[in-house]
Amino acid sequence: xxxxxxxxxxxxxxxxxxxxxxxxxxxxxxxxxxxxxxxxxxxxxxxxxxxxxxxxxxxxxxxxxxxxxxxxxxxxxxxxxxxxxxxxxxxxxxxxxxxxxxxxxxxxxxxxxxxxxxxxxxxxxxxxxxxxxxxxxxxxxxxxxxxxxxxxxxxxxxxxxxxxxxxxxxxxxxxxxxxxxxxxxxxxxxxxxxxxxxxxxxxxxxxxxxxxxxxxxxxxxxxxxxxxxxxxxxxxxxxxxxxxxxxxxxxxxxxxxxxxxxxxxxxxxxxxxxxxxxxxxxxxxxxxxxxxxxxxxxxxxxxxxxxxxxxxxxxxxxxxxxxxxxxxxxxxxxxxxxxxxxxxxxxxxxxxxxxxxxxxxxxxxxxxxxxxxxxxxxxxxxxxxxxxxxxxxxxxxxxxxxxxxxxxxxxxxxxxxxxxxxxxxxxxxxxxxxxxxxxxxxxxxxxxxxxxxxxxxxxxxxxxxxxxxxx
Numbered sequence: 001x002x003x004x005x006x007x008x009x010x011x012x013x014x015x016x017x018x019x020x021x022x023x024x025x026x027x028x029x030x031x032x033x034x035x036x037x038x039x040x041x042x043x044x045x046x047x048x049x050x051x052x053x054x055x056x057x058x059x060x061x062x063x064x065x066x067x068x069x070x071x072x073x074x075x076x077x078x079x080x081x082x083x084x085x086x087x088x089x090x091x092x093x094x095x096x097x098x099x100x101x102x103x104x105x106x107x108x109x110x111x112x113x114x115x116x117x118x119x120x121x122x123x124x125x126x127x128x129x130x131x132x133x134x135x136x137x138x139x140x141x142x143x144x145x146x147x148x149x150x151x152x153x154x155x156x157x158x159x160x161x162x163x164x165x166x167x168x169x170x171x172x173x174x175x176x177x178x179x180x181x182x183x184x185x186x187x188x189x190x191x192x193x194x195x196x197x198x199x200x201x202x203x204x205x206x207x208x209x210x211x212x213x214x215x216x217x218x219x220x221x222x223x224x225x226x227x228x229x230x231x232x233x234x235x236x237x238x239x240x241x242x243x244x245x246x247x248x249x250x251x252x253x254x255x256x257x258x259x260x261x262x263x264x265x266x267x268x269x270x271x272x273x274x275x276x277x278x279x280x281x282x283x284x285x286x287x288x289x290x291x292x293x294x295x296x297x298x299x300x301x302x303x304x305x306x307x308x309x310x311x312x313x314x315x316x317x318x319x320x321x322x323x324x325x326x327x328x329x330x331x332x333x334x335x336x337x338x339x340x341x342x343x344x345x346x347x348x349x350x351x352x353x354x355x356x357x358x359x360x361x362x363x364x365x366x367x368x369x370x371x372x373x374x375x376x377x378x379x380x381x382x383x384x385x386x387x388x389x390x391x392x393x394x395x396x397x398x399x400x401x402x403x404x405x406x407x408x409x410x411x412x413x414x415x416x417x418x419x420x421x422x423x424x425x426x427x428x429x430x431x432x433x434x435x436x437x438x439x440x441x442x443x444x445x446x447x448x449x450x451x452x453x454x455x456x457x458x459x460x461x462x463x464x465x466x467x468x469x470x471x
């Protein structure tokens with residue numbers, strides 16, 4: 001029977017109080033080792049698993065409720081201590097983790113918040129280094145994101161409907177923009193019309209706070225690099241990145257986009273009294289030489305789904321080679337593609353097994369086609385069951401178009417005895433500046449409008465805990 005140290009006053013107190021565990025068998029959250037006190041278990045976690053609970057509390061500003069969720073998350077998903085401390089956000093902050101995974105788990109009775117309320121209870125022998133600037137920015141971003149309303153997720157069907165609707169509703173001839181304005185140039189390819197013409201898709205991107213705040217932070221915090229410089233905003237859209245650059249004193253900004261959204265952008269620039277700072281050009285960067293001279297900095301949000309799908313990396317490479325000074329800066333300047341395995345039986349059933357029995361008829365011939373196509377969706381972090389592999393990296397100062405045509409073998413380690421039904425692809429974006437910033441579109445990060453790219457496996461893979469498989 002569990003033994004708890006409860007005073008008479010506490011027993012009569014109607015308010016719930018933390019219970020101190022004594023003479024309890026404590027099983028490590030990372031392995032099967034057992035200890036007779038929480039403190040011994042904490043020291044074991046530090047010495048054996050290199051995991052510092054105090055560092056965890058400070059990094060994510062955790063209280064007792066988030067600690068309970070954390071314990072149940074670890075019990076359910078069995079990540080390593082290093083993997084947890086590498087997380088950018090507390091992925092266990094979901095009410096589903098309030099339900100105990102292990103009955104009568106002594107860790108759930110541990111007064112986590114009180115124990116680590118000061119530096120007097122440092123368990124690890126040496127203090128962890130303070131969070132670097134990049135980590136502080138990510139932590140502050142997450143805290144801001146928690147207070148904002150969760151980004152509305154739009155389905156693929158609505159996106160397709162929007163593309164059709166915008167072609168019906170928008171007409172270039174209806175614009176009231178003065179196209180002879182000296183700060184607004186229209187190229188000979190002015191008939192170009194694409195899915196970025198309607199404000200709706202720009203709402204999706206601008207309301208993606210991870211994306212937009214990362215760009216804003218990178219530009220504002222590195223304003224000394226932008227001050228008095230000549231900037232190319234490639235694929236400018238509504239001009240938000242150009243206006244960030246203008247706010248830190250850039251000398252001249254060329255905002256280039258071939259979508260009809262630029263007719264709205266011209267009004268936005270004028271509305272903010274920036275027409276003498278920002279020159280708007282409607283053109284496809286590759287089609288004709290633009291009279292913009294050499295550029296100090298290229299800033300661009302060029303990334304597509306799974307980084308490269310419908311992205312504009314080739315346009316960025318062209319602009320870099322054609323206009324950027326030899327010592328110029330690209331913002332952002334590095335992206336990495338990642339993949340991991342998930343066990344998502346419900347998603348697999350809905351997408352793949354659906355074809356096994358369609359109202360009593362077999363349509364299994366369609367299964368192969370389905371597993372050849374990617375799905376853009378959010379994969380809950382608790383469904384990730386393997387390690388993560390980096391399958392490709394892009395240094396935007398050096399990469400060439402041929403780099404986008406690649407193959408990559410990768411190795412994944414299983415966290416438990418499980419079935420891998422789906423590969424999950426995502427990317428991160430790095431602003432390697434004096435004050436660096438980065439964001440990630442993966443399942444353990446706050447959702448972005450890119451979501452993740454899911455690849456269902458034709459024949460799901462059975463794997464054992466700790467085993468590796470190579471793809």
